[in-house]
Amino acid sequence: MKYLKVILTLTFFTIIFILLNILLKPKYMTDLVEGSMTNAFYKEDMVHDVIFIGDCEVYANFSPLEMYETSGITSYVRGNSQQLIWQSYYLLKETLKYETPEVVVFNVNSMRYSKPVSEAYNRLMIDNMKWSKEKIDLINASKTEEENFLSYVLPIMRYHSRITELTKEDFEYLFRTKKTTYNGFLINKNIKPYTSFPKERRLPTYEFQDIDYEYLDKIRTLLEEKGIRLVLIKAPSLYPYWYDEYETQIKEYASTYNIDYYNLKSIADSIGIDYETDTYDGGLHLNYYGAKKLSKYFGELLKKNYNLTDYRSDAKISEIYNKKLIEYKKALESD
Amino acid sequence: MNKKIIISILLLLVVSIGAIEVAVGFKGESNPKKEEEKDNSNSEYVLKINNLEIKLGSEFSREKYGTELEYSEIPSCAFEGLDKTYTYEYYEINTFEDNGKEKILSVYFLDPNITTTENVSLGDDLEKMTSTYGTNYEKNDNLYTYKKGKTSIEFIVENDTITSIEYKYVTD
Amino acid sequence: MLNILLLLLSIIVITTFGLNSLIFISLSAISTYFTGKYLEKHKNKPLLIFIIILNLLPLIFFRFTYLVNKFNILVPIGLSYYTLSVISYIVDVYKNETKSEKNILNYLLYVFYLPYIFIGPISRYKDVSKTMFTKKKFDITNTYKGLLRISWGFFKKYLIASRISLVISSITSNNLVGAYALLACILYSIELYSDFSGGIDMVIGVSNIFGIKLKENFNVPYISETIKEFWGRWHIALSSFLKDYVYIPLGGNRVSKIRNKINIIITFLVSGFWHGTTYILWGLFHGILVCTGNLFKTKNKYINIFITFILTSLLWSFFIWNTSFIEPLKMILSIFTHFNYITLFKNLTEINLTLFNIVVLILSILILTIYDLKQEKINNKISNLSPVLKTSLLCITVILVFTLGVYGIGFNHSEFIYSKF
Structure with a gap:
């Protein structure tokens, strides 16, 4: 009896402690919505034929709903800001626990990074990921020197200083979330034309590092085992520079393993992308208008080259997608 | 009595070594201090181009460095905050935000017409670099980094030719 | 059993701070363990002094930062604390204030005991030995x-x-x-x-x-x-160590007034030095303030x-x-x-x-x-x-x-x- 009381007390305070953890963790609902992309996927109630993985160059440049509208294929973007290649690998691994797509499209931009870049980006991606072996591996592969694993288990260790910065958002979205992305696509309708970028710099080395190849191999073999096609792309973007040396290496890799590689950056002109109107940050990422053009082009290409099903005539799926499209259009108008 | 003598000797030993250290310590501490007051260039790299002194980590202003030929901002995905680059005829100045002030993060050489304060320019060979700055560098692939305090000079040397020079400031 | 586990844990953690930490602490522990046993029966003063100096040497050496930088070795963890602990043990044994420890594992636990190796308190063998080596029982209170x-x-x-x-x-x-x-x-x-x-x-x-x-x-x-009172209330372990092993052996207050003041100042200089060479002046000032007594x-x-x-x-x-x-x-x-x-x-x-x-x-x-x-x-x-x-x-x-x-x-x-x- 005595011990029961103590156990009840402990339970009570543990619940308070857990609540505090939830309260202090950023909600990523109105500010920094990029932090809500990983968990948005868990709410998705159907499977897809195509999965995109990569960094901001995928979630800003490819809109699955546009692709559905123009070519009828189903797809989802699992991208995050500065998503490094090992992060893409573990996120892909997690995705494959939920579904088995026909094609996985990987944007190769992150091949240039061989070290964790910033704690803040790790947080955006990992904070809201469901716990799994993949998450544990992902944290261990991603954390910078200053970070410790425990702070991912107990977010209060990272965010306790937010106690003075709590806003309405933190209470409003304590136990719920709202839609921030559309099949992983983040709408941005701002226009900021290209002006200039710093001069192209010489680099200490142009060779991708071993760790990048290691994870590219892992992605490739993981997909091979499951009989999924891997497609490599380089998304259109003017900066950071995509060096010729990078291009050569990717092409070499693609031909060695007989993988398709599309450099969409080099054909951006013919797709109709205009950096005067189609970018929201002067040419790093495409805005909605650019993404619309690119999605139309690439959706058709995928459908044709990989024999993907056109679901617009499938009653069940088209019903779901038509609903999604209505929501998406609404968001576009209000944005 | 005996006990006292022995302990006194012991203490004398400790205290006298301490005293020596005090003396040495005073010297050791005050010397670099004086140098710092006299001339910062001994503890940090400062770039001088003609009569213009560009001090890394100091506040950037157009009045001092002139109007740039080109200006670009690079936003980072998701976060606010921009990397700003001011391009001049022979070099670029990159800045960062610190407590609301815009400070100089790095200076990148664009042209062999200018040299580092120690007279090394783009196009020079590796030997020129090592004879000027010594061999106490960190090497990563083709990148050679010389560090001094919170500043560094980075050279990229390809086929024995310096193809990139950048002065950098370490932010924390 | 728990004691051995505690000892093992201490050794493992200490080793993570570098093998040299373990080596230095072990040398201190082993040298004092054996001399303690010997000194209990044979009152050999030169040996006592030799072993004290031997144990003080690392402490003195590592206080001089430029020497440490020159030889580029890591300062052993807990150096300032365990050195004083072993010295107090050996002196107390010599003075028959405590019996020497027969069980080497017990003695090692006394020196290595993890909780206090990082920030003290500097422990005296005669105090902790009463409770440290007994069989441990779980006690909810x-x-x-x-x-x-x-x-x-x-x-x-x-x-x-x-x-x-x-x-x-x-x-x-x-x-x-x-x-x-x-x-x-x-x-x-x-x-x-x-x-x-x-x-x-x-x-x-x-x-x-x-x-x-x-x-x-x-x-x-x-x-x-007063400052004097302060030193009876602040860092008591260090103050009482210095009182018992420096101030009193110097003659304490059973000497002339001037000699007494000198003793006080020497004691505080040692305290300053124990903290590091840049703290000597701090020790000196405290010494002077204690000497002034009730002036303020x-x-x-x-x-x-x-x-x-x-x-x-x-x-x-x-x-x-x-x-x-x-x-x-x-x-x-x-x-x-x-x-x-x-x-x-x-x-x-x-x-x-x-x-x-x-x-x-x-x-x-x-x-x-x-x-x-x-x-x-x-x-x-x-x-x-x-x-x-x-x-x-x-x-x-x-x-x-x-x-x-x-x-x-x-x-x-x-x-x-x-x-x-």
Whole structure:
């Protein structure tokens, strides 16, 4: 009896402690919505034929709903800001626990990074990921020197200083979330034309590092085992520079393993992308208008080259997608 | 009595070594201090181009460095905050935000017409670099980094030719 | 059995700080263990002195930073603490104040005991041997006591000390002087006390759980009316070590007045040196202040406490600006020459004194003060609480530390100040 009381007390305070953890963790609902992309996927109630993985160059440049509208294929973007290649690998691994797509499209931009870049980006991606072996591996592969694993288990260790910065958002979205992305696509309708970028710099080395190849191999073999096609792309973007040396290496890799590689950056002109109107940050990422053009082009290409099903005539799926499209259009108008 | 003598000797030993250290310590501490007051260039790299002194980590202003030929901002995905680059005829100045002030993060050489304060320019060979700055560098692939305090000079040397020079400031 | 586990754990953790830590500590432990056994039967003074010097040598060597840099070796962890522990053991055995330890495992545990190797308290064999080597039994009262003590240590460290360190580091890194220097000194008094005593709380708390009794290291130091009294209440383990093994052997107060003053000053110089070479001046000043005796003492108790607090605070400047001898003096001087109080009060947020930080600091320091002044009463009350209330108190403290503590990314996380000595 005595011990029961103590156990009840402990339970009570543990619940308070857990609540505090939830309260202090950023909600990523109105500010920094990029932090809500990983968990948005868990709410998705159907499977897809195509999965995109990569960094901001995928979630800003490819809109699955546009692709559905123009070519009828189903797809989802699992991208995050500065998503490094090992992060893409573990996120892909997690995705494959939920579904088995026909094609996985990987944007190769992150091949240039061989070290964790910033704690803040790790947080955006990992904070809201469901716990799994993949998450544990992902944290261990991603954390910078200053970070410790425990702070991912107990977010209060990272965010306790937010106690003075709590806003309405933190209470409003304590136990719920709202839609921030559309099949992983983040709408941005701002226009900021290209002006200039710093001069192209010489680099200490142009060779991708071993760790990048290691994870590219892992992605490739993981997909091979499951009989999924891997497609490599380089998304259109003017900066950071995509060096010729990078291009050569990717092409070499693609031909060695007989993988398709599309450099969409080099054909951006013919797709109709205009950096005067189609970018929201002067040419790093495409805005909605650019993404619309690119999605139309690439959706058709995928459908044709990989024999993907056109679901617009499938009653069940088209019903779901038509609903999604209505929501998406609404968001576009209000944005 | 005996006990006292022995302990006194012991203490004398400790205290006298301490005293020596005090003396040495005073010297050791005050010397670099004086140098710092006299001339910062001994503890940090400062770039001088003609009569213009560009001090890394100091506040950037157009009045001092002139109007740039080109200006670009690079936003980072998701976060606010921009990397700003001011391009001049022979070099670029990159800045960062610190407590609301815009400070100089790095200076990148664009042209062999200018040299580092120690007279090394783009196009020079590796030997020129090592004879000027010594061999106490960190090497990563083709990148050679010389560090001094919170500043560094980075050279990229390809086929024995310096193809990139950048002065950098370490932010924390 | 548990003792062996404790010993093993200690060895493993110490080794993670570098193999040389383990080697130095082992050499100290083994050399004193065997000489202790020998000296108990054969009173051989030269041997005693030889072994003391042998053990002091590393301590002296590692105090000279330029030597350490030159040879590029890591300072063994806990050097300052275990060296004094083994010396006190060997001297006490020699003087027949305690019997030598026969069981080498017990002796190793005494030297290696993990909780106190980092920040003390410097332990005496004759004190800890009573409870350290007995068979351990789980005791719920002791465990609660220990856990509460540990959480209280965390409270002091992360709510008070780390929060103040944010303020002080922004003052020092921006080279602020005058009013800022005064503020730094006063706040540092509180920081150092919360930090050091908080660490000791954790050590004593852990030991409580194992049923090992350690001596208290602090006795409300800032209510001292004189500097002399202060040294009876602050870092008691070090003061009493120096008293027993330096001051009294020198002759203590059974000598001429002048000789006595010299003894006091020598003792404080040693104390300064124990902290490091840049602290010698600090030791000297404290020595002089102790010699002056009641010079600053008035009839009013509160004025005395205030004066003593200000004096010790100003002298902590040697800990704040500890890179040179001149800097602290310059800073103290600037307090009297730079009257920038208005700038200070206008720019409190710039030195991390946001409204939130000020409120948390005031409240937590208030709790600390009340607890310190009413320690016995409060401890009695707490030990009479029901297990549910004890658990609640523990949980509340833990949650407070997690939520309001200053630690982790975004804050400058700092280690215990006294673990570097």
